[in-house]
Amino acid sequence: MGYEPLVNQNPLRVLNLGRGSKQLGLVMARAGLGKTALLVQIALDSILRGNRVIHVSIGESIEKTKAWYDDILQFILQEHSVSRPHELIDMIARHRMIMTFKEDTFSRPRLEERLNDLILQDIFRPNCLVVDGFDFGRADRSTVEDIKEFLESMNLQAWFSATSHRTDNRVSPAGVPAPCHEVDDLFDTVILLKPEKDATIQLEIIRNNGIDSDAGIGLNLDPSTMMIKEG
Amino acid sequence: MKQDLDRVRNIGISAHIDSGKTTLTERILYYTQRIHAIHEVRGKDGVGATMDSMELEKERGITIQSAATFCNWKDHDINIIDTPGHVDFTVEVERALRVLDGAILILCSVGGVQSQSITVDRQMTRYNVPRIAFINKCDRTGANPARVVQQLRDKLNLNAVMIQIPIGLESDMEGVVDLITMKAIYFDGDQGDQLRFEEIPAELQDEAEEKREELLDAASMFSDELMEAMLEEQEVTEEMVHAAIRKGTLSLELAPVMLGSAYKNKGIQPLLDAVNMYLPCPTDVENIALDLDNDETEIPVSNNPDDDLVALAFKLEDGRYGQLTYIRTYQGVIRKGETIINTRTGKKLKVGRLVRLHADEMEEIEEAGSGDIVALFGVDCASGDTFCGGKLNWSMSSMHVPEPVISLAIRPVDNKAQGNMSKALNRFTKEDPTFKTFVDHETNETIVSGMGELHLEVYIERMKREYGAEVEIGAPQVAYRETITRHADFNYTHKKQTGGSGQFGRVGGYMEPFEEGEYEFVDEIVGGVIPREYIPSCDKGFQASMKKGTLIGAAITGIKMVINDGSFHAVDSSDMAFQQAAKGAFREGYAKAGPIIMEPIMKVAVEGPSEFQGAVMGSLNQRRGMIVGTFEEGNYTVVEAEMPLSEMFGYSTTLRSLTQGKAEFTMEFSSYKQVPKSVAEDLIKAYQDEKKEG
Numbered sequence: 068m069g070y071e072p073l074v075n076q077n078p079l080r081v082l083n084l085g086r087g088s089k090q091l092g093l094v095m096a097r098a099g100l101g102k103t104a105l106l107v108q109i110a111l112d113s114i115l116r117g118n119r120v121i122h123v124s125i126g127e128s129i130e131k132t133k134a135w136y137d138d139i140l141q142f143i144l145q146e147h148s149v150s151r152p153h154e155l156i157d158m159i160a161r162h163r164m165i166m167t168f169k170e171d172t173f174s175r176p177r178l179e180e181r182l183n184d185l186i187l188q189d190i191f192r193p194n195c196l197v198v199d200g201f202d203f204g205r206a207d208r209s210t211v212e213d214i215k216e217f218l219e220s221m222n223l224q225a226w227f228s229a230t231s232h233r234t235d236n237r238v239s240p241a242g243v244p245a246p247c248h249e250v251d252d253l254f255d256t257v258i259l260l261k262p263e264k265d266a267t268i269q270l271e272i273i274r275n276n277g278i279d280s281d282a283g284i285g286l287n288l289d290p291s292t293m294m295i296k297e298g
Numbered sequence: 299m300k301q302d303l304d305r306v307r308n309i310g311i312s313a314h315i316d317s318g319k320t321t322l323t324e325r326i327l328y329y330t331q332r333i334h335a336i337h338e339v340r341g342k343d344g345v346g347a348t349m350d351s352m353e354l355e356k357e358r359g360i361t362i363q364s365a366a367t368f369c370n371w372k373d374h375d376i377n378i379i380d381t382p383g384h385v386d387f388t389v390e391v392e393r394a395l396r397v398l399d400g401a402i403l404i405l406c407s408v409g410g411v412q413s414q415s416i417t418v419d420r421q422m423t424r425y426n427v428p429r430i431a432f433i434n435k436c437d438r439t440g441a442n443p444a445r446v447v448q449q450l451r452d453k454l455n456l457n458a459v460m461i462q463i464p465i466g467l468e469s470d471m472e473g474v475v476d477l478i479t480m481k482a483i484y485f486d487g488d489q490g491d492q493l494r495f496e497e498i499p500a501e502l503q504d505e506a507e508e509k510r511e512e513l514l515d516a517a518s519m520f521s522d523e524l525m526e527a528m529l530e531e532q533e534v535t536e537e538m539v540h541a542a543i544r545k546g547t548l549s550l551e552l553a554p555v556m557l558g559s560a561y562k563n564k565g566i567q568p569l570l571d572a573v574n575m576y577l578p579c580p581t582d583v584e585n586i587a588l589d590l591d592n593d594e595t596e597i598p599v600s601n602n603p604d605d606d607l608v609a610l611a612f613k614l615e616d617g618r619y620g621q622l623t624y625i626r627t628y629q630g631v632i633r634k635g636e637t638i639i640n641t642r643t644g645k646k647l648k649v650g651r652l653v654r655l656h657a658d659e660m661e662e663i664e665e666a667g668s669g670d671i672v673a674l675f676g677v678d679c680a681s682g683d684t685f686c687g688g689k690l691n692w693s694m695s696s697m698h699v700p701e702p703v704i705s706l707a708i709r710p711v712d713n714k715a716q717g718n719m720s721k722a723l724n725r726f727t728k729e730d731p732t733f734k735t736f737v738d739h740e741t742n743e744t745i746v747s748g749m750g751e752l753h754l755e756v757y758i759e760r761m762k763r764e765y766g767a768e769v770e771i772g773a774p775q776v777a778y779r780e781t782i783t784r785h786a787d788f789n790y791t792h793k794k795q796t797g798g799s800g801q802f803g804r805v806g807g808y809m810e811p812f813e814e815g816e817y818e819f820v821d822e823i824v825g826g827v828i829p830r831e832y833i834p835s836c837d838k839g840f841q842a843s844m845k846k847g848t849l850i851g852a853a854i855t856g857i858k859m860v861i862n863d864g865s866f867h868a869v870d871s872s873d874m875a876f877q878q879a880a881k882g883a884f885r886e887g888y889a890k891a892g893p894i895i896m897e898p899i900m901k902v903a904v905e906g907p908s909e910f911q912g913a914v915m916g917s918l919n920q921r922r923g924m925i926v927g928t929f930e931e932g933n934y935t936v937v938e939a940e941m942p943l944s945e946m947f948g949y950s951t952t953l954r955s956l957t958q959g960k961a962e963f964t965m966e967f968s969s970y971k972q973v974p975k976s977v978a979e980d981l982i983k984a985y986q987d988e989k990k991e992g
């Protein structure tokens with residue numbers, strides 16, 4: 068399709084993550100390191116594999132969420148030429164839907180109702196969900212289990228982002244920091260983002276498709292796009 | 299000229315329909331002592347509100363004119379610019395937003411933040427307009443200012459903070475508590491003229507203190523002085539708080555919220571005080587001009603009355619006083635009798651009468667300084683033109699004018715209407731660059747086009763009312779476009795031998811998609827294979843071909859035409875012959891260049907109770923819509939979608955029946971996009987059939 072640059076430098080594609088249909092993934096980082104950008108890359112990778120993605124934003128507006136995609140795409144298109152940029156932008160828009168919720172409006176039943184609205188009327192049939200802004204600090208284990216079970220029943224792949232805090236040192240045995248240290252076993256894949264001294268972002272895989280990996284598998288990412296650094 | 303710009307306020311009042319904009323404006327004008335009786339909106343005395351000079355507007359209850367009215371409050375000159383609230387009038391709204399420095403956002407205490415408020419507020423943010431919110435109709439049953447404040451935060455993303463709390467609500471609404479002075483204010487007398495200041499009622503004391511804390515917390519973000527005073531528990535003076543609120547408001551990071559009831563004469567005078575205290579004066583705002591002699595370089599205007607004049611004509615009005623051109627000056631002084639230059643046309647003109655419009659009278663003035671808003675009499679210009687004093691060649695207007703997306707045919711009912719109709723059309727097209735008109739030479743019909751159904755309807759009604767031009771109208775038509783998708787070569791020879799002199803011309807070159815604009819002509823002819831004098835003929839021939847595409851007869855856009863080859867005949871070549879050759883070349887190239895049909899796509903937002911979200915999305919989906927996203931808060935949702943305009947006719951009826959009238963929608967032009975194949979086939983077939991019949 069001529070979209071190689073998007074594919075070749077997408078960390079998900081390179082690490083061969085995000086292929087299992089029911090897989091549940093988690094992206095963790097401290098505030099401001101690029102969790103949303105990485106979720107957008109996950110969504111783009113999925114879309115380029117022919118999937119439809121719902122981007123759930125909790126506590127963010129439609130406009131701002133859309134702007135993340137526009138900005139990242141614009142950045143990529145500036146750096147790499149793509150044969151039909153408009154077609155690409157249009158294709159991505161048609162394979163993505165944004166669902167935003169005010170913080171306390173988001174819940175499993177609400178999400179279920181919305182997805183059913185979309186699927187039963189054949190408006191949009193998602194294969195993948197990215198969920199940004201879910202507050203793990205306020206959710207107990209059973210809530211997360213409940214959501215996981217629902218996503219599995221819908222045959223959906225899903226990726227959550229979570230914010231860790233400098234001041235909170237708790238970690239799970241696998242090395243997943245709070246506030247996810249007590250639920251991390253529910254996730255098949257866990258990624259940690261860390262700032263590097265050279266202003267790039269280090270992507271560290273803690274667990275890949277159910278297999279805990281030894282520290283060390285990582286990639287250096289461009290902080291503005293969360294794409295793999297060239298050269 | 300001595301001028302105290304600190305005491306000038308150019309403000310707009312914006313609101314969702316029926317929130318009380320007209321009523322509030324009327325009250326403001328009354329309290330500023332300019333009109334002496336308050337006429338109720340749609341009142342029985344037949345006089346009507348002063349601002350709503352237009353009949354039509356009164357009938358529809360919507361404000362579509364942006365006339366400027368001058369008044370004075372406590373030594374401050376206030377120009378109130380009437381901002382249209384409907385997005386179909388995009389250019390008018392944006393132009394009004396350009397000339398005002400601050401705004402009052404009116405909200406109904408029951409209805410809260412409604413669709414038009416969202417749209418207008420978005421535009422205000424885009425134009426960096428600081429605003430004060432006024433929650434009106436606190437006397438209505440169901441009044442809930444706290445809920446409205448929350449909506450200002452959630453839906454408009456404003457840092458909304460109450461600087462007053464109500465004393466009683468609904469029919470018990472008596473006045474307000476000022477959280478800065480910590481005094482109760484009552485509005486006595488028939489017209490609420492007399493302010494009575496009292497101690498805060500005991501039952502409100504706790505609430506007042508709590509809300510004052512919130513206010514101080516928010517305001518202290520903008521003032522170190524206030525922050526320190528609070529931390530060190532020293533006295534917080536009124537001045538400190540005012541200064542902090544002003545700073546926050548000007549930076550758009552704080553929106554002070556006030557409340558009252560325009561209808562019951564409550565809360566208006568404090569609102570005017572707040573306009574003076576918190577909204578910007580002309581020098582608080584940076585305005586940018588484009589230097590036309592210097593590649594349209596951006597230059598901030600100086601506000602200095604000693605510099606050369608720079609003024610923007612933002613509104614043309616043909617009203618009760620005759621032909622007025624409203625201008626805002628940005629620097630320099632405009633004086634009666636002096637000569638100024640319209641930088642768009644280069645024409646000089648002498649300033650005849652210069653006037654200021656009060657609510658009830660027109661005041662002749664000698665001069666107007668920078669930052670002021672006044673009107674010129676009988677000047678021939680278009681809305682958006684810039685006037686300079688002669689030393690500068692600047693333009694204030696860089697606003698992008700979108701192409702019309704909808705059109706309809708109009709037929710005058712008789713001869714008299716015919717003449718009046720052309721007068722009206724001539725006027726309207728000058729006032730509003732998004733309203734266009736032309737005659738379709740095939741059908742001989744007059745076509746008007748604009749940004750939406752309501753946009754055209756309003757002009758048709760104005761034609762009838764203001765110009766006595768009664769017209770019959772055809773069904774609205776979507777303005778489709780045609781364009782090409784790939785490079786194509788052409789090489790066409792036009793040759794005709796009829797009796798005496800013949801016609802000969804050959805044009806060779808290529809066409810390709812052009813994204814930066816509508817049309818570009820590039821001459822790469824070398825060696826004079828097409829003589830100089832016939833190059834413009836080629837350009838003309840191409841442009842004529844662009845008017846009507848071959849797929850469905852729609853205008854063609856986005857094409858670059860390059861000529862690089864050709865030949866001519868010493869006797870038989872002519873301007874005509876090369877125009878014909880260019881048309882033939884265009885046709886030849888166009889057929890090979892993958893022509894497609896494009897349609898206007900609208901950005902649509904539907905909002906209402908969450909229970910209808912599924913049904914709303916279904917209805918949009920059925921109309922070839924693409925759902926961009928949804929927003930949910932409590933039991934309220936917004937669905938945003940990109941919709942083909944052609945599918946939106948009658949949508950308000952559908953939506954009403956689908957949601958028992960509980961949801962509403964707004965629509966705004968977004969872009970042109972290719973129509974899907976099946977739709978293109980239908981359109982092409984319809985065009986072919988029509989051609990056969992015609």
Ligand SMILES: Nc1nc2c(ncn2[C@@H]2O[C@H](COP(=O)(O)OP(=O)(O)O)[C@@H](O)[C@H]2O)c(=O)[nH]1
Nearest residue numbers: 315316317318319320321339359435559560561
């Ligand atoms: N109860 C009540 N009604 C009001 C108030 N302000 C305006 N109205 C009424 O609301 C309706 C619409 O008011 P109008 O000023 O025309 O609103 P506009 O469409 O925003 O200009 C009219 O019937 C007014 O009398 C108010 O403070 N309280």
Ligand SMILES: [Mg+2]
Nearest residue numbers: 320359360361
């Ligand atoms: Mg009105």
